Amino acid sequence: MPGATAVGITYNDGVLLAAEKRVSYGNFVVNKNTKKTFNVTDHVGAACAGMVADMQVLVRQVSALSKIRKLETRRNVEPNSVAKLMSVIMFERRYFPLLTQVVVGGVTTGKPEIYTLDPLGSVLPDRYAAVGTGAEMALGVMDAEFNENLDEEKATNLALKSIRSSIQRDSASGDGIDILIINKNGKSENSYPV
Known part of the structure; x- marks a missing residue:
């Protein structure tokens, strides 16, 4: 299983999703500049390990x-609906699983929401979360x-401090940090050095 570190944090106005940029497989670094934060809808994003x-x-x-x-209901799709939809797809693939751990987060009508999903589709709500081989170090911070x-x-x-702490101890994580911020005003993305 490839290593990585991705985190999600709720704050008073929105959600922050962050992931480091390294893709590794065992001891081999495959790529040093991969984007692991994703826009799913206008108000929901995801990060992966x-x-x-x-x-x-x-x-x-x-x-x-x-x-x-959204076309059927004429409303924005809520973050929990996106997380449940991902869960169903991942569970349907349980015999040939999608080998990814996911943090989903977003803001629509209610408060900011974060959910974590494992490769078999378990959905766990939280205020902050971390996934991947560096999750223990990130969660400690x-x-x-x-x-x-x-x-x-x-x-x-x-988010920067937690991912940087995981990069210090997890050889599968590194090479910069991407952050996706979603709040009621929209989305923004930034990259930071390690």
């Missing part, structure tokens, strides 16, 4: 199905410093 190709296929399917759902009243700047700093 594992096989990036599997995640790209999953995001394309869920994005297309979400557009159809987030457990100590997360609070319910973070603003965007503090959430960004927490």
